[in-house]
Amino acid sequence: MIYRETGQFKTTYASDQQLFPILQDRVFVIGALAFAFAVVPFIASDYMFRAILTPFLILSLAALGLNILVGYCGQVSLGTGGFMAVGAYAAYNLAVRVPQLDLLVIFVLAGLCAAAVGLVFGIPSLRIKGFYLAVATLAAQFFIDWAFARIAWFTNDTPSGSVSAPPLEILGYAIQGPQRKYLLVLAIVSLAALAARNLTRGAIGRAWMATRDMDVAAEVIGIRPLTAKLSAFAVSSFFVGVSGALWAFVYLGSWEPLAFDVNRSFQLLFMVIIGGLGSILGSFLGAAFIVILPLVLNQLPTMLGIPLSTAMISDIEFMVFGALIVFFLIVEPRGLARLWAIGKEKLRLWPFPH
Amino acid sequence: MNLRELEPGSAARELGAPILAVEGVSLAFGGVKALTDVSFEVREREIRAIIGPNGAGKSSMLNVINGVYRPQAGRITFRGEAHAHMEPRRSAELGIARTFQSLALFKGMTVLENILAGRSLMMKSNLLLQALRVGPALREEVGHRKRVEEIIDFLEIPHVRKTPVGRLAYGLQKRVDLGRALAAEPKMLLLDEPMAGMNMEEKQDMSRFILDVNEEFGTTIVLIEHDMGVVMDLSDRVVVLDYGRKIADGTPDEVRASQAVIDAYLGVKH
Amino acid sequence: MEALRRPGTIAFFALLAVAAVLPMALGQTKFPQWLEVAIGGLLTGVLYSLVALGLVLIFKASGVFNFAQGAMVLFAALTLVRLAEKMPLALAILATLLVMVAMAWLIERLVLRPLVNQEGIVLFMATLGVAYFLDGFGQAVWGSDIYTLHVGMPKEPKIILEGTFEGGVLVDMEDLVAAIIAAALVAALTLFFQKTGTGRALRAVADDHQAAQSIGIPLNRIWVIVWSVAGLVALVAGIVWGSKLGVQFSLSQVALKALPVVILGGFTSIPGAIVGGLLIGLGEKLSEVYIGPFFGGGIEAWFGYVLALAFLLFRPEGLFGEKIIDRV
Numbered sequence: 001m002i003y004r005e006t007g008q009f010k011t012t013y014a015s016d017q018q019l020f021p022i023l024q025d026r027v028f029v030i031g032a033l034a035f036a037f038a039v040v041p042f043i044a045s046d047y048m049f050r051a052i053l054t055p056f057l058i059l060s061l062a063a064l065g066l067n068i069l070v071g072y073c074g075q076v077s078l079g080t081g082g083f084m085a086v087g088a089y090a091a092y093n094l095a096v097r098v099p100q101l102d103l104l105v106i107f108v109l110a111g112l113c114a115a116a117v118g119l120v121f122g123i124p125s126l127r128i129k130g131f132y133l134a135v136a137t138l139a140a141q142f143f144i145d146w147a148f149a150r151i152a153w154f155t156n157d158t159p160s161g162s163v164s165a166p167p168l169e170i171l172g173y174a175i176q177g178p179q180r181k182y183l184l185v186l187a188i189v190s191l192a193a194l195a196a197r198n199l200t201r202g203a204i205g206r207a208w209m210a211t212r213d214m215d216v217a218a219e220v221i222g223i224r225p226l227t228a229k230l231s232a233f234a235v236s237s238f239f240v241g242v243s244g245a246l247w248a249f250v251y252l253g254s255w256e257p258l259a260f261d262v263n264r265s266f267q268l269l270f271m272v273i274i275g276g277l278g279s280i281l282g283s284f285l286g287a288a289f290i291v292i293l294p295l296v297l298n299q300l301p302t303m304l305g306i307p308l309s310t311a312m313i314s315d316i317e318f319m320v321f322g323a324l325i326v327f328f329l330i331v332e333p334r335g336l337a338r339l340w341a342i343g344k345e346k347l348r349l350w351p352f353p354h
Numbered sequence: 355m356n357l358r359e360l361e362p363g364s365a366a367r368e369l370g371a372p373i374l375a376v377e378g379v380s381l382a383f384g385g386v387k388a389l390t391d392v393s394f395e396v397r398e399r400e401i402r403a404i405i406g407p408n409g410a411g412k413s414s415m416l417n418v419i420n421g422v423y424r425p426q427a428g429r430i431t432f433r434g435e436a437h438a439h440m441e442p443r444r445s446a447e448l449g450i451a452r453t454f455q456s457l458a459l460f461k462g463m464t465v466l467e468n469i470l471a472g473r474s475l476m477m478k479s480n481l482l483l484q485a486l487r488v489g490p491a492l493r494e495e496v497g498h499r500k501r502v503e504e505i506i507d508f509l510e511i512p513h514v515r516k517t518p519v520g521r522l523a524y525g526l527q528k529r530v531d532l533g534r535a536l537a538a539e540p541k542m543l544l545l546d547e548p549m550a551g552m553n554m555e556e557k558q559d560m561s562r563f564i565l566d567v568n569e570e571f572g573t574t575i576v577l578i579e580h581d582m583g584v585v586m587d588l589s590d591r592v593v594v595l596d597y598g599r600k601i602a603d604g605t606p607d608e609v610r611a612s613q614a615v616i617d618a619y620l621g622v623k624h
Numbered sequence: 625m626e627a628l629r630r631p632g633t634i635a636f637f638a639l640l641a642v643a644a645v646l647p648m649a650l651g652q653t654k655f656p657q658w659l660e661v662a663i664g665g666l667l668t669g670v671l672y673s674l675v676a677l678g679l680v681l682i683f684k685a686s687g688v689f690n691f692a693q694g695a696m697v698l699f700a701a702l703t704l705v706r707l708a709e710k711m712p713l714a715l716a717i718l719a720t721l722l723v724m725v726a727m728a729w730l731i732e733r734l735v736l737r738p739l740v741n742q743e744g745i746v747l748f749m750a751t752l753g754v755a756y757f758l759d760g761f762g763q764a765v766w767g768s769d770i771y772t773l774h775v776g777m778p779k780e781p782k783i784i785l786e787g788t789f790e791g792g793v794l795v796d797m798e799d800l801v802a803a804i805i806a807a808a809l810v811a812a813l814t815l816f817f818q819k820t821g822t823g824r825a826l827r828a829v830a831d832d833h834q835a836a837q838s839i840g841i842p843l844n845r846i847w848v849i850v851w852s853v854a855g856l857v858a859l860v861a862g863i864v865w866g867s868k869l870g871v872q873f874s875l876s877q878v879a880l881k882a883l884p885v886v887i888l889g890g891f892t893s894i895p896g897a898i899v900g901g902l903l904i905g906l907g908e909k910l911s912e913v914y915i916g917p918f919f920g921g922g923i924e925a926w927f928g929y930v931l932a933l934a935f936l937l938f939r940p941e942g943l944f945g946e947k948i949i950d951r952v
Contacts, residue, residue: 151920311768
């Protein structure tokens, strides 16, 4: 009854095609955004910002990018960590070598660099599919790992291999402290989510999904597999690159190539699988799940009074992740997003059973 | 008796010059010869049926016409453009659209999205505009939506437009397949067993759709069909294939009387 | 070997031979040193092959790419080394084998059966989940220290061919013994697949699960058998690698090294796993020693993968795999 759509008539196609055609959805999303922007900065603790909200938002952006590639276009990628690294190091080099550039410009350019690299490493997708493509993307991951570790130019010849971002400043306004960082990231990620949603419900989104579902039929109706696949790699890598730059500059401050290794790629893939392939909301749900789970697992033993070593907790984390992946693949391959949709269906009818 | 002659008020169709010419096409997969030296032509605005026993090479013929398979020999000429092997994209650009025997629908998308996908060739706005969804990108989305809704009305499926196609009944899925092909506003439509798996009523509906498309829009139609009644009622001319060779070519009545065709269907050793 | 008749195969090996001897031709190194590097690389390659063997087995029989193979190697090694602390080695090996069979049964029951007939990529991601689970579980149960495994492998390197070459050639005896063990294993497995009814049934299953089921092949039992054999292979690999490196977490990362091997050799070919392993091992070592210095080293990390990528683009079925035909 809460989620009743009756009475909401659309008289133009434009209104039917709007982002949130159902009133309750609109209210919810606007409410959530208002809460996130206007209320949270005042009520959340520094710990919440640093440990939960900021990393969650940045990783959601990366998961969003990966979901476009894997979920919407069906191209498996295990090289996401590498593309994040490209974004991070591109931003670093721009910030250090061309300091006049504003930070926002740097982020966009870093994203474009990652998009270019993604495009190049996406070329194999024109010939190979499935987990063969996954292996090709692993080649990208390991090669990029090596490049940023060994080629001194990328790290501005820093001997230790670890680089630091300069202090953050946008249009003369210093971004210091957890609240400002959170708001910056929130703004960027909200815009990115809107852009991603527009793309996925537009012509290119349909081209992506058609390529994923039946690429022969897609070609027959005039969709160029080259355009679809490479654009998916490029757009996905743009988002992932920006998230890499944000991760390095806003969250970590200083980093080494290890921050973006193959484990990061797996982590992002898990987010996308658990959250829901082919769903913008799913990217956020998956990221939230994976960010919060280790924290919960860390606190749980103490709360239950069972003392466990850090190594044991980390082992249990691995076990839980692995088990959940298998669980979701078997029980709900469409992830948390599908569970959310089912929940909304129930709300439509509640309190009636059917 | 041909269905169209019974329809009151139907405009007399003028069959035009040949729009498609298949010349000497041979297709083999390894040792299996799917098609051997097949030639025929299709006139504009005609409804041409391709029939034959199972395994005769009918689907392979359609696949060659729109470029999914590459023949080892022969030529396809469509609207004056000759190709030793057609590229699928080129065939789409030239105005050939098709449905598939095994449906090839995009299961992850809704009916609306599937049919909109059929208009991909006509959507030109770039990525950035699509991301911002302003100006030309927005106008395109709304404009094409209008056309697609007309097709949805025509096929009588407005009640399922937002349903993911995977959840639809088979008969409705076949209509979506047809809708997706129609969305491209093609000059020629290749229909691969459009009536397969349908009951009497559904077949009548589908026949009506096919005829309407042909009469209203002047679309040339090439269809593969097993139901002889449908073939006789709908088509202007028929091509008969057997073991990859053409064994008859003419009006439905001529073909029905041909001894070679009777032998092929009755399984007389040849 | 009909694969050898394909033009690309001969050309590839020829190119490889040229590239391999190039450093000597260019005067950069002398034969004895080159031989040392080459032998070292070949022997490392054999170790990769051991892991790749498990991958090929499972793919051949169930069409699944088992990302958890590396985790299985680690788990087998961990179980063995901890059990060996409490019982004689032979008994520990037997016990570990039983554990691996039990694990195969569990994986079939809990992971494979519910996902039967899903696409390859879904099963691959499931094995990824299994890998993570197994990593965590193994260390939770057995501990995460580095354990030394004593199985009686020779530890002293030996200098051979002292008479022929000045100073002789240094060979790691442990690797040599490992190579012999691997060769024996390959021979046994090839016989198994070619000569036994079970082997043929396995190949049928790899082709088409549903079809195999419909002619009465007991899918579940077959899978348990295959994953148990893969477990055995993992145990052997675990013994060999664990003895060499010590049993520790990084062992499970060996799976990532085995992927390019399987692509090079062909997903369905047992001899291919060996040849692929040898090629990757050799190529890695040679490129690291002779090309590496120009790039600051570390080429080993991606050499195998880039080579695999080249194969994926031009010869996706690998050197000895079956040609993949995509019907529309």
